[in-house]
Amino acid sequence: MFLQFSNDKGTWLWPVPVANPQLQLNSPATLGSQRLRRFFLVDGLSGRQGNLSNQPASVTLAAGLLLSVDLPTSSPGDQTAFLLTVKYAKQDSAATTQVSFAVSYAHRPGTSQRDTDIALAILGSLAALYALLKTSSWVRRSRLQNISFIILVKFFAFFAGALANTFFVVALGMGIYWLIVFKGQQSSAVEVMVPPAGSQIETNFIIYLSCAFVLKAVDLLHLLITQLTVSIFLIDWEKPKEKPAFQALAGGQRATSSVSIWRTFLIANEWNEIQTHRKLNPSLQLFAVLLLLEVVGLKNITSRDLNLDLHPGTDAYLAAWSPILRFGIAASLWLALGIAQVAFFIGIYERFVEDKIHQFIDLCSLSNVSVFILMHGCYGFYVHGRSVHGHADVGMDAMHACLRKEEENLCPLRGLEANSDIQTFEVLLTDRARQLYDKITQPLTEGPRGERVRVDLPEQRLRSYYTLNRFLSSFLEHAYRDMDYVVKDKFFLERLMDMEFQEPVDVSILYTDASARFSRTLFYSNELALLLFDTLLFSVVDLGTQDFVLSAIITFVVQKLVKMLRHALGRRNLAAKTLVEKQFLI
Numbered sequence: 001m002f003l004q005f006s007n008d009k010g011t012w013l014w015p016v017p018v019a020n021p022q023l024q025l026n027s028p029a030t031l032g033s034q035r036l037r038r039f040f041l042v043d044g045l046s047g048r049q050g051n052l053s054n055q056p057a058s059v060t061l062a063a064g065l066l067l068s069v070d071l072p073t074s075s076p077g078d079q080t081a082f083l084l085t086v087k088y089a090k091q092d093s094a095a096t097t098q099v100s101f102a103v104s105y106a107h108r109p110g111t112s113q114r115d116t117d118i119a120l121a122i123l124g125s126l127a128a129l130y131a132l133l134k135t136s137s138w139v140r141r142s143r144l145q146n147i148s149f150i151i152l153v154k155f156f157a158f159f160a161g162a163l164a165n166t167f168f169v170v171a172l173g174m175g176i177y178w179l180i181v182f183k184g185q186q187s188s189a190v191e192v193m194v195p196p197a198g199s200q201i202e203t204n205f206i207i208y209l210s211c212a213f214v215l216k217a218v219d220l221l222h223l224l225i226t227q228l229t230v231s232i233f234l235i236d237w238e239k240p241k242e243k244p245a246f247q248a249l250a251g252g253q254r255a256t257s258s259v260s261i262w263r264t265f266l267i268a269n270e271w272n273e274i275q276t277h278r279k280l281n282p283s284l285q286l287f288a289v290l291l292l293l294e295v296v297g298l299k300n301i302t303s304r305d306l307n308l309d310l311h312p313g314t315d316a317y318l319a320a321w322s323p324i325l326r327f328g329i330a331a332s333l334w335l336a337l338g339i340a341q342v343a344f345f346i347g348i349y350e351r352f353v354e355d356k357i358h359q360f361i362d363l364c365s366l367s368n369v370s371v372f373i374l375m376h377g378c379y380g381f382y383v384h385g386r387s388v389h390g391h392a393d394v395g396m397d398a399m400h401a402c403l404r405k406e407e408e409n410l411c412p413l414r415g416l417e418a419n420s421d422i423q424t425f426e427v428l429l430t431d432r433a434r435q436l437y438d439k440i441t442q443p444l445t446e447g448p449r450g451e452r453v454r455v456d457l458p459e460q461r462l463r464s465y466y467t468l469n470r471f472l473s474s475f476l477e478h479a480y481r482d483m484d485y486v487v488k489d490k491f492f493l494e495r496l497m498d499m500e501f502q503e504p505v506d507v508s509i510l511y512t513d514a515s516a517r518f519s520r521t522l523f524y525s526n527e528l529a530l531l532l533f534d535t536l537l538f539s540v541v542d543l544g545t546q547d548f549v550l551s552a553i554i555t556f557v558v559q560k561l562v563k564m565l566r567h568a569l570g571r572r573n574l575a576a577k578t579l580v581e582k583q584f585l586i
Helices: 112-142 149-183 200-228 262-274 282-295 298-302 323-352 356-367 396-407 431-445 457-476 492-497 517-521 524-545 548-578
Strands: 002-007 010-015 058-071 082-092 100-107 231-236 369-374 379-383 424-428 485-488 508-512
Touching (some): 149 298, 149 524, 200 323, 200 524, 200 548, 231 457, 282 548, 356 369, 369 457, 431 457
Parallel strands (some): 485 508
Antiparallel strands (some): 002 010, 369 379
């Protein structure tokens, strides 16, 4: 057998080496390296007995021929890319014999694994650096001075999230690379083969994908714990229109307030509603992915052959699935559809239909209620909702009159500062302000201890609520000289790195925030982490089941469970921190 090839010197014939595993050699060391030039298909002479004219009693034939091709092929040199392996069998001359011929393709590893290792090392180093920066920022915001166990836990949580993204990017790059390089070939000129089952490349891919899912699950758990432990308080700016119904008695009974609490209940319910608000619809995402994979038939291009038929016939040959190709097409669809949904939501839906985050800010201004959030020790957010009209507990006609004044620019702007309409801020408190805040809120968060429940605990919590409301409102009105604050803009590098270079010592700092970063305490501003978790969950389930429908069902159930958990525990935290009973949170 010869290989015909052409180069710049003309057309050439190159002998294809032949291997006979049944060949017995005197030297076993040369058995594996011995290559032949000739082979035969049928030997009818050696089976003749007595005379060559007699009929052969048996024949020796090539029962199995295997042509091995190492890709990518090139002009033959010292080592050719082809090898013919022939297995002979002796059969009775009258017997019916079945022979086989097969072609086996094997891909040389080349530089793909080396490039993957380099990318993983570089991205992993960047992930560690990112985790160090995030931990440093958290330590500064929490006012921690010494290295403790909680700092190590925080570093691990940040590193887990960054490393999960690293493994995901590497696995996605592998999936897209093999999908394009392998499926983009023509069947007449195969140069690259998808990694075979059980190969080192496929094993590494499965490890990368599994690590990405586990680490992203840890990152999601860290996100939930952070959001479910924030300290939030609703500041009511409304002043009573008349004197209290009675003065405080000598026994310490608090005077009855004429200010309605329903505006605070309204803001608490709106906050409870937007806690799980997202930029994309998870159910629509699952439906669209399943539609493209199962109905359109994109899953059929993830086989280990070069078939690109989206709807093969029932009698057509179906090659085995490749987990690398299945992840490549599934993850690409998840990201593409997710990005399309987010772009549509931000660019069209929020602009022309409904923007719940900014509607919440507007509702705070109409209700004369501000929102004060502490996400870390001394770091949080402030939504300024003080009404420019002085009162919000008014009738329908008065409310329309107030809105008409704003439309005609007959009243000040809604911002915290004069001649400013910025209502959202990042807060960086001093240690003194945070200590006083904790001292006031302690009765709000403590529960009954021991067998004897304190009878005056509800009354003490109410007093603490009004005390904290007066403290925060006075603080924002610059009433405390020793606990004042300044309003300033962040530097570009501070916004880019999401950290503060200046620590407040004497005065707190309120950084202007036109992008409503307080939504970081909600699902809204954590869409990337949620999208990657859904994608990895879908892909990992498919990795074990090879069934996109089952993967979608399990992903849908987990999505609902995470949403229910976030909503239920967030509702409990909101009720505990704002003193709005859970029965008032719809």
